[in-house]
Amino acid sequence: MPTVIGTLYPGETNALALSDAKNRAIAMLRKAAVLDLTTEWVEDHFVAHVTVTNRTGHKLPTGYPEGRRMWINVVARDEGDNVIWESGAYDRPPGC
Numbered sequence: 351m352p353t354v355i356g357t358l359y360p361g362e363t364n365a366l367a368l369s370d371a372k373n374r375a376i377a378m379l380r381k382a383a384v385l386d387l388t389t390e391w392v393e394d395h396f397v398a399h400v401t402v403t404n405r406t407g408h409k410l411p412t413g414y415p416e417g418r419r420m421w422i423n424v425v426a427r428d429e430g431d432n433v434i435w436e437s438g439a440y441d442r443p444p445g446c
Contacts, residue, residue: 382406385422398424 352368352375384403389396400422404410411420426435 383410387424396426400424 352372356363356365356368383405386401386403388399390399391397402410402422406412409418411418421438421440423438423440424436425433428434
């Protein structure tokens with residue numbers, strides 16, 4: 351939002367303050383959760399176990415109700431970095 355606000359109201363906002371707010375929010379979100387991933391071979395396929403640990407002390411994700419979205423995108427790649435399996439990719443709606 352700081353970038354949007356600065357774009358909508360150029361000259362009316364403090365660009366440095368908005369940039370600092372954006373950087374603080376990004377730093378906080380990077381510390382908000384820990385993800386642990388383990389895999390195991392079961393019969394003829396791998397099974398991934400993902401654990402998300404909330405480190406915020408309150409709801410994760412936080413914010414206004416309509417904006418509380420969180421998902422995990424798990425991608426398996428081969429030795430050549432080619433995607434061989436994916437689950438949870440974000441399918442952006444048209445116009446977004």
